[in-house]
Amino acid sequence: KAGVTQTPRYLIKTRGQQVTLSCSPISGHRSVSWYQQTPGQGLQFLFEYFSETQRNKGNFPGRFSGRQFSNSRSEMNVSTLELGDSALYLCASSREDRAGSEQYFGPGTRLTVT
Amino acid sequence: GDSVTQMEGPVTLSEEAFLTINCTYTATGYPSLFWYVQYPGEGLQLLLKATKADDKGSNKGFEATYRKETTSFHLEKGSVQVSDSAVYFCALRDGGRALTFGSGTRLQVQP
Numbered sequence: 463k464a465g466v467t468q469t470p471r472y473l474i475k476t477r478g479q480q481v482t483l484s485c486s487p488i489s490g491h492r493s494v495s496w497y498q499q500t501p502g503q504g505l506q507f508l509f510e511y512f513s514e515t516q517r518n519k520g521n522f523p524g525r526f527s528g529r530q531f532s533n534s535r536s537e538m539n540v541s542t543l544e545l546g547d548s549a550l551y552l553c554a555s556s557r558e559d560r561a562g563s564e565q566y567f568g569p570g571t572r573l574t575v576t
Numbered sequence: 577g578d579s580v581t582q583m584e585g586p587v588t589l590s591e592e593a594f595l596t597i598n599c600t601y602t603a604t605g606y607p608s609l610f611w612y613v614q615y616p617g618e619g620l621q622l623l624l625k626a627t628k629a630d631d632k633g634s635n636k637g638f639e640a641t642y643r644k645e646t647t648s649f650h651l652e653k654g655s656v657q658v659s660d661s662a663v664y665f666c667a668l669r670d671g672g673r674a675l676t677f678g679s680g681t682r683l684q685v686q687p
Contacts, residue, residue: 466619495674505665507674518674552619554675562608562627565675567619 464489466555466568474574480541483571487534487555493517494536495565496528499550508551511536512558540573548575578603580666582678589656589685597651597681599640599666607670609633609642609649614663614680623651623664656685 467486475481487494496508507520511530528538540547550572554565583598601609608627612620624633629644640651649666666678
């Protein structure tokens with residue numbers, strides 16, 4: 463069974479631009495979560511989608527948004543990029559959105575903002 | 577709110593040594609607990625999990641027991657290998673909320 467895939471793997475953008483990252487979950491998984499990983503802040507939760515509905519949202523500004531499609535694929539968008547948005551963005555999928563449901567992570571998208 | 581505290585790294589061990597990485601948590605509910613591992617340049621891989629008190633998760637020689645009385649979920653391995661060198665994250669998930677991660681512990685195993 464194929465794992466979680468994320469595209470692109472690497473991205474370089476300029477301050478003020480916007481970016482869209484894509485995530486394809488494991489087949490049969492309906493929940494997709496996004497996390498930001500930086501050396502200073504560690505792993506921080508962005509948002510979670512289940513069956514096209516946003517279920518949870520972390521403490522990030524409105525420049526960060528996401529959506530989920532009917533096939534469970536998800537995208538996240540960051541507008542008006544800032545230098546501090548440079549990070550590894552990780553997507554995780556799980557079959558359900560309950561506590562014991564295991565989340566499986568993709569390889570991440572490394573975003574560099576210059 | 578929920579939080580996870582891990583021991584500071586890096587942890588440096590010789591091959592075949594015994595490993596313990598401490599993890600304690602604070603949660604308002606009754607969370608599920610997880611250990612993830614991250615190799616350089618990769619995403620996180622689920623190592624093991626436990627969903628209720630006294631449960632023992634195990635995988636690839638790693639073990640962790642859900643201790644509700646001490647709110648702990650320490651990771652152990654009897655004999656580490658060079659290939660175990662990575663960053664290990666303890667995490668919890670409380671109800672329908674997102675995973676809350678610890679800060680990670682880097683393990684370096686020397687031959």
